[in-house]
Amino acid sequence: xxxxxxxxxxxxxxLPVMEKACQFLEQMEIxxxxxxxxAHRTPQEVGxxxxxxxxxGVRVIIAGAGMAAALPGVIAAETTLPVIGVPxxxxxxxxxDATFAIMQMPPGIPVATVAIGGAxxxxxxxxxxxALADEGLAAKLAAYKEGLKQKIVKANExxxxxxxxxxx
Numbered sequence: 001x002x003x004x005x006x007x008x009x010x011x012x013x014x015l016p017v018m019e020k021a022c023q024f025l026e027q028m029e030i031x032x033x034x035x036x037x038x039a040h041r042t043p044q045e046v047g048x049x050x051x052x053x054x055x056x057g058v059r060v061i062i063a064g065a066g067m068a069a070a071l072p073g074v075i076a077a078e079t080t081l082p083v084i085g086v087p088x089x090x091x092x093x094x095x096x097d098a099t100f101a102i103m104q105m106p107p108g109i110p111v112a113t114v115a116i117g118g119a120x121x122x123x124x125x126x127x128x129x130x131a132l133a134d135e136g137l138a139a140k141l142a143a144y145k146e147g148l149k150q151k152i153v154k155a156n157e158x159x160x161x162x163x164x165x166x167x168x
Contacts, residue, residue: 002057003033005126007119008049009064010038010071010088017088018064021123028127028140033058039070046071050078060126063111064119066090069098072111082129084122085111 005025009018018034025032037046053061061079063072064086072085087098095116102113114121124144131138 001031003031004057004059004130005030005032005123006049006053006058006061007032007034007064008061008071008075009034009036010066012036014064014066014088017086017117018062018119021062021086021119021126024120024123025126028123028137028144030127030130030137037071039065039074040068043074046074047078050075053079054081060084060129062086062119062122062126064088064122065102066095066098069101072102072113073105073109076105076109076111082126083111084125085113086119086122087113087116089116
């Protein structure tokens, strides 16, 4: 099986956040891989990974990083694949430093950025990108979104049954 999505994190300490992306891709039956690579500690390996990803069948890269958050940008500089950055809380700045680092890429080196700790949304965005060329994934995505809608419909039905003296 060839991975369509590659999930990269700066260290395994980021796994509790990035696991949300793994779980979503697993649920949607999208082949993926997971690796730890550091833009600062293993820069040659990061470059080699990014340059070789497309040739291995990867179509989207999700890169999580905290603090200086160089990893998503370094990967984006070395590939034409879409890169989605996940800022991770890693310092006293609560992840804002990572968010700004990932968002502030120079022209020509875009990195899509999700919320701090937003690995699940990164996986959903990756699926949306893949679904552009895959009708089966597009149907799964539509069903997923419908399921989200139905959760709210059900919640409102339950709320309507709450009884309070002054509830209208």
